[in-house]
Each structure stands twice: as C-alpha cells, then as structure tokens.
Amino acid sequence: MTIRELGTLLRNRKISCVELIEQTIAGIKARTESHWFITVTEDQARAEAAERDREFAAGRDRGPFHGIPIALKDLFYTRGIATTAGSLVFRDFVPEYDAPVVERLRAAGAVSVGKTNLHEIALGITSKNPHYGAVVNPLDPNRLPGGSSGGSGAVVAAGLVPMALGSDTGGSIRIPASYCGIAGLKPTYGRVSRRGVLPLAFSLDHVGPLASCVEDCTLTMDVIGGGDFELPQRTEFTGVRVGVPKNFFFERVDPEVARAVENVISEMQRRKATLCEVRVPDLNEANTAAKIVQYSEVAALYVRHTNPALFGRDVWDLIQQGKMIAGHEYVNAQRIRTLFRRDFDALWKSIDVLVTPTTPVTAPEIDKDSIRIGGEEENTRMASTRLVRAINFLGEPALSIPCGKDSSGMPVSVQLIGPPFSEPKLLQIGKTVETFLSA
Amino acid sequence: MSDSDDKNVRVAEALREAFAPLVEQLTPEVEPATVFTPSLEDNKDE
Numbered sequence: 001m002t003i004r005e006l007g008t009l010l011r012n013r014k015i016s017c018v019e020l021i022e023q024t025i026a027g028i029k030a031r032t033e034s035h036w037f038i039t040v041t042e043d044q045a046r047a048e049a050a051e052r053d054r055e056f057a058a059g060r061d062r063g064p065f066h067g068i069p070i071a072l073k074d075l076f077y078t079r080g081i082a083t084t085a086g087s088l089v090f091r092d093f094v095p096e097y098d099a100p101v102v103e104r105l106r107a108a109g110a111v112s113v114g115k116t117n118l119h120e121i122a123l124g125i126t127s128k129n130p131h132y133g134a135v136v137n138p139l140d141p142n143r144l145p146g147g148s149s150g151g152s153g154a155v156v157a158a159g160l161v162p163m164a165l166g167s168d169t170g171g172s173i174r175i176p177a178s179y180c181g182i183a184g185l186k187p188t189y190g191r192v193s194r195r196g197v198l199p200l201a202f203s204l205d206h207v208g209p210l211a212s213c214v215e216d217c218t219l220t221m222d223v224i225g226g227g228d229f230e231l232p233q234r235t236e237f238t239g240v241r242v243g244v245p246k247n248f249f250f251e252r253v254d255p256e257v258a259r260a261v262e263n264v265i266s267e268m269q270r271r272k273a274t275l276c277e278v279r280v281p282d283l284n285e286a287n288t289a290a291k292i293v294q295y296s297e298v299a300a301l302y303v304r305h306t307n308p309a310l311f312g313r314d315v316w317d318l319i320q321q322g323k324m325i326a327g328h329e330y331v332n333a334q335r336i337r338t339l340f341r342r343d344f345d346a347l348w349k350s351i352d353v354l355v356t357p358t359t360p361v362t363a364p365e366i367d368k369d370s371i372r373i374g375g376e377e378e379n380t381r382m383a384s385t386r387l388v389r390a391i392n393f394l395g396e397p398a399l400s401i402p403c404g405k406d407s408s409g410m411p412v413s414v415q416l417i418g419p420p421f422s423e424p425k426l427l428q429i430g431k432t433v434e435t436f437l438s439a
Numbered sequence: 440m441s442d443s444d445d446k447n448v449r450v451a452e453a454l455r456e457a458f459a460p461l462v463e464q465l466t467p468e469v470e471p472a473t474v475f476t477p478s479l480e481d482n483k484d485e
Contacts, residue, residue, distance in 0.1 A: 288457045295454070317447050324451035332462045334471035339464065341472055 003068050003162045003216045010056070010067045017056070017067030017111065021049040024069040024113050027160045035133030036151045036158070038074045038084055040114040045069070048111045055109075062109030064219045071164040073152050074115035075122060076102050077196035085198045086118040086129045086148075088310045089302075099196025101165065101207055101224045108223045116151030116164055120315045122200045123298060124148055125175050125384045128366070130312040139181060143363035143410060146176035146384065148200075152210045153180040163211040163220050169200045170294060171388030173208050174400040174415060179363035181402045181411030183434070184210045185217040185427070188420045189395030192224050201297035203334070204290070204392045214401060214430040221423060231428040233435075237273030240429060243351035244275055248283045249387055252373050253360040260404035260412040261357045267436055268355070276351050281343040283390040285336070290393035292333035295322030337393055344394050348419040353429055355416060358400040359384055362410035387415065397423045399430045403437055 001009075009015045015023075025042045052067040072078065075085045077095035084090045102112070117135050119127045127135035127150025135150035137143045138158035145154045149166030153176030156164050166173040168186040177184025185208045192207040199205055209220035221229040244265055250258055269275050299322030308316045347354075360383055361371055370377045378386075391398045396417050403414040414433070418426040 285461055288454070289461060291454055292458050313443075317443065317450075320444070320447045321451040321454070324448065325455065329455060329458060331471055332465060333458065335465050335469045336461050337472040338469050 001159070001162060002212050003064050003219050006068055006162060007064055007066065011061075017049040017052040018046065020067060021045050021069055021111055021113065024160055027158070028113065031158065034136035034138070034154065035117050035129070036135060036154045036160075037071070037114045038086065038117050038132050038151070039082055041078075041081055041112060042114075044081075045111050045113045048106070052109055052111065062107070064108075065105065065223065066109030068110050068163075069113050069161045070105060070110045071114055071116050071152060071155050071161050072102060072112055073118055073149050073164065073166045075118065075167060075198040076115075076165060077198075078102060078112070078115065081115065083115065083198065084132070085122065086120045086132055088131055089121075089305055090198065091131075095196065097196060100193045102196070104223050105165075110223075113161065116149070116155060118151055119148035119172075120312050121302075122148040122167060122169060122172055123315050123318055125171070125381050126366075127151065127176070134366070137180060137363055139410065140363065142365055144179055144366050144380070146179035146363065148172040149176050149210060153177055153182060153184070156180070156182045156210050156212055159212075163209050163216050165224075166208060166210045167197060167200070168206045168208060168392065169204045170290065170392055171385045173206070173210055174358050174388050174398060174413075175384050177210050177400040178358040178411070178413035181413070182210055182212060183214050183217050183402070183430070184208065184400045185221065185423070186391065186398045187221065187225060187423055188397045189392075191397070191421065191423065199301060201294040203297065204294055206392065214399070214427055214434045217399065218427045218431070221427070225423065229424045229427055231424050234428060234432050235435075236271045237268050237429070237432065240268075240273045240353065241351045242268050242273045242275050243278045243347070243354040245280050245354060245356060246277050247279050249280070249356035252376065252378070252386075253357055254362070254373055254406070256406040257357050257360060257362065257412050261355065261414045264403050264414045264433060264437070265355050268433065271432075271436065278347060278351060278354070280347065280354070281340055286340050286390035286393050287386065289333040289336040289340075290389050292325055292329055293337070293393065296325045296330040296333075299323045299325070340390075340394055344396065352422075353416050353418050353426065355414060357387055358413040358415040360387060362406045362408070362412055391417055396420055397426055399426050401430055401434055403433070
C-alpha cells in the first residue's frame with residue numbers, strides 16, 4: 001500500500017498506528033531468512049506508534065507520514081542503535097545522534113521499524129552481504145535484488161513498508177528499484193543532507209527514497225528535501241521536451257527492456273510530449289572518470305583498514321584497486337567532470353527530461369557473475385551500473401519507475417533524468433507516466 | 440605477490456589506461472568540479 005492509502009486507513013480508524021506497526025513487525029519476522037534487515041527496532045517502533053496514536057486521539061496530525069512504517073538503510077546514523085554499513089568495521093558503531101534525514105522523518109510522524117541490509121559498505125550491486133546474509137529479491141529468490149540499497153528495495157517490494165531510505169553513489173537506489181520493481185529517486189547532488197550518513201565516496205553520494213510509487217517519493221522529498229516537491233497532477237505532456245538518446249543508452253540493452261522503454265516514449269508522444277532526438281556526451285568516458293573518482297574516494301576512506309579478514313573479497317579488492325590510482329588522476333577525473341557538467345548544462349537548454357532504461361537487463365540470476373546481452377558477456381556489476389553511474393558523476397536528479405515486465409515476469413524500469421534541482425518537475429512527469437502505465 | 444594482488448594491479452592498470460586518453464582534452468583553465476552544488480540542507484543542519 002502507498003503512504004496515502006495507509007494514511008487513509010489510519011485516519012478513518014480502520015487500523016491504529018500500533019496495529020499497523022505490529023503487522024509490519026510480524027511480516028518482518030516471517031521473512032528473517034530473506035536477510036532484509038540487519039537490526040529490527042521493534043520496541044522503539046511500538047513506543048513511537050503508541051505516541052502517534054495518542055496524538056491522533058488528541059487531534060494532532062503530523063501529516064502524510066503520521067504513523068507510517070518506514071525503514072532505513074543501515075548506514076543512516078540512528079541514535080543509540082547500531083549502524084553497521086553492512087560491514088564488520090562498523091559492527092559495534094552506535095551513533096550518538098540521528099542523521100538529520102532520520103530526524104526529519106520522525107518529526108513528520110514516520111515510524112522506523114529498522115535498519116536494512118545492504119551490499120557491504122554500499123560498494124556493490126548484489127547485496128550478497130558476507131557478514132549479514134544475502135538479501136533475497138521478494139519477486140524471485142533466484143534473482144538479485146540489486147544494490148547497494150538491496151534491503152531497502154526488497155522491503156518496499158515485499159509491501160512491508162511504503163518507503164525505505166537508501167543512498168546512491170553509482171546507482172545504488174535506482175538499481176534495486178529496477179530489479180525489485182519499485183520507484184526510486186536519486187535527487188540532485190547536495191539537495192538532501194548527507195550529514196550522519198556513512199560515506200562511500202564523498203563527491204558522488206546521494207540520499208533518496210525507494211518507494212512503492214512516485215507519489216511516495218514526492219512525499220519523502222517534501223520531508224527530507226526541505227520544500228514542496230508536489231506539482232499539480234497532469235494527464236498530458238504538453239510543453240514537455242522529451243530527450244530521446246540516439247547513442248549510449250540503448251546500446252547493449254536487452255531487447256525486451258528497450259521495447260518497454262520505447263513504449264513509454266511513444267506513449268508520452270501520444271500524450272503531446274515533444275520528442276527531441278539527442279546525442280549525449282560519451283558516457284562511457286564519464287563512467288571511466290567516475291570510477292577513478294569513486295575508487296579513489298573509497299580508498300581514502302578505508303586506507304587505514306589493513307585487515308582483509310574484515311572485508312568481503314569483492315570489497316577488499318576494490319579498495320586495493322583504488323589505492324593504486326594516483327593523485328593527479330583523481331584531480332584530472334574531477335576536471336573531466338567539469339567538462340561533462342558543461343556539456344549537460346548545454347543539453348538541458350534543448351530538453352526537459354531524458355528518458356532511458358534504468359538497467360540494461362532485468363534482475364540477473366544470483367549465481368552468475370556475468371550476463372549475456374546481444375551475444376556479448378558483460379560483468380554483472382558493470383552492466384548494472386552502466387546506465388546510472390554517470391548520473392552520479394553529473395549530479396543530476398534521476399527517477400526510476402517500473403514500466404513493464406519481461407517474458408519471465410521480472411520488472412523493467414525507465415529512468416527519467418532531469419536538470420539539477422528539477423525534482424518537482426521530474427516527479428510530476430514520473431507520476432503522469434506511472435498513471436498512464438497503470439491505466 | 441598473490442594471485443589476488445596481481446589481479447588487482449591488472450584491473451587498476453586497465454582502468455588507468457582507459458582513463459589516460461581523456462586527460463588529453465583538458466586545457467589549463469579547466470578546474471576540478473569538487474563539491475559543485477553546496478547542500479542547502481547541510482548548511483541548515485550544520
């Protein structure tokens with residue numbers, strides 16, 4: 001159910017906040033083998049839900065999130081509650097304060113039920129965590145849930161909570177949103193506070209929602225983004241210039257994924273959008289430079305941790321690789337970033353939104369390190385991040401929405417990318433797309 | 440050097456080699472894009 005649907009039940013006294021939280025906790029306990037949570041904060045959740053009930057009874061309504069269960073990726077600081085980042089390094093780390101985004105959600109009435117599992121230190125896309133268990137995709141246990149915010153994606157897709165917070169450094173919100181068939185928003189870099197969020201790569205980290213629908217992303221942004229993100233609902237796209245990429249985004253993409261996204265573009269045109277074919281800058285180059293930046297920043301953070309036994313093999317290897325990048329290469333990658341920013345600033349003069357697939361494939365099988373697209377093998381991590389990583393490098397907001405299913409029934413997702421700080425318009429377009437797709 | 444160390448050297452080298460030609464397009468006036476959009480929220484919260 002969505003935040004508004006749950007809110008209606010609460011306000012009509014069909015269910016109390018405490019009953020809703022009890023149902024949620026029972027749902028979590030019934031699926032402990034899915035490794036969706038690292039810590040379940042049931043006592044705190046019950047106490048907060050009881051307080052929200054007392055407030056309702058006294059006529060106080062905090063707004064859409066009042067009494068709504070949510071979950072937090074286990075890298076958001078929570079006062080007095082372990083915050084592990086899915087790592088042994090932080091196994092015993094108990095923050096002394098709540099991250100401002102957590103504080104804001106609580107003040108808005110949301111009730112966190114716990115801290116979700118993730119790919120170790122948020123560095124990877126499988127969410128097969130060697131220390132806290134492999135996150136199971138609720139749609140198909142033989143498929144990856146995506147990552148690094150895999151637990152957050154799974155708990156929303158399973159219907160346990162309508163929204164879970166995630167973070168995105170190279171696609172870590174949008175990839176699990178795509179593989180689990182839910183909505184996910186990576187806001188503009190700097191739009192949402194990163195204070196009290198264990199970093200992975202300082203200049204690429206973004207905080208945002210994974211949610212049951214676009215409206216739930218909007219409601220979350222109203223709280224954590226500090227503003228009004230909701231524009232009036234539209235049924236058509238009159239005046240909207242839709243960028244259709246001629247290069248990069250539809251190359252090496254599964255035909256079923258491409259067809260579903262092309263269908264979205266056609267439907268937008270049918271609803272009066274102006275289609276503009278565009279050639280985007282070489283995002284293979286942006287991805288290369290983004291990796292130089294990311295691996296260097298990760299290595300800087302973890303350079304003092306020299307015991308490989310504390311890390312999974314894949315994460316340890318990436319940290320070691322990051323240490324081999326020279327200082328001049330890092331600085332020049334950040335200079336390359338300036339050029340890409342200029343190119344995209346120019347692109348936004350001719351279009352309002354760029355429409356692309358989120359991932360080139362649907363959720364890959366869990367036991368395969370590579371996937372086959374168009375007769376070519378590609379490493380699963382590289383393929384999963386290929387269409388999303390550069391957007392972190394640019395800092396633009398990007399929204400992922402389910403837009404169909406492949407022949408095996410797994411969700412396909414479309415990515416809507418907009419200019420910096422265009423989230424209200426992006427969410428408005430996304431909601432209209434979501435509405436016509438569900439009609 | 441272990442096989443794993445060796446693999447990490449090869450992977451890092453491949454990334455650095457792929458990156459090297461990109462530097463040729465940089466002219467001296469291009470500055471690094473560090474933290475290019477200051478966070479309104481961070482300013483408020485900190």
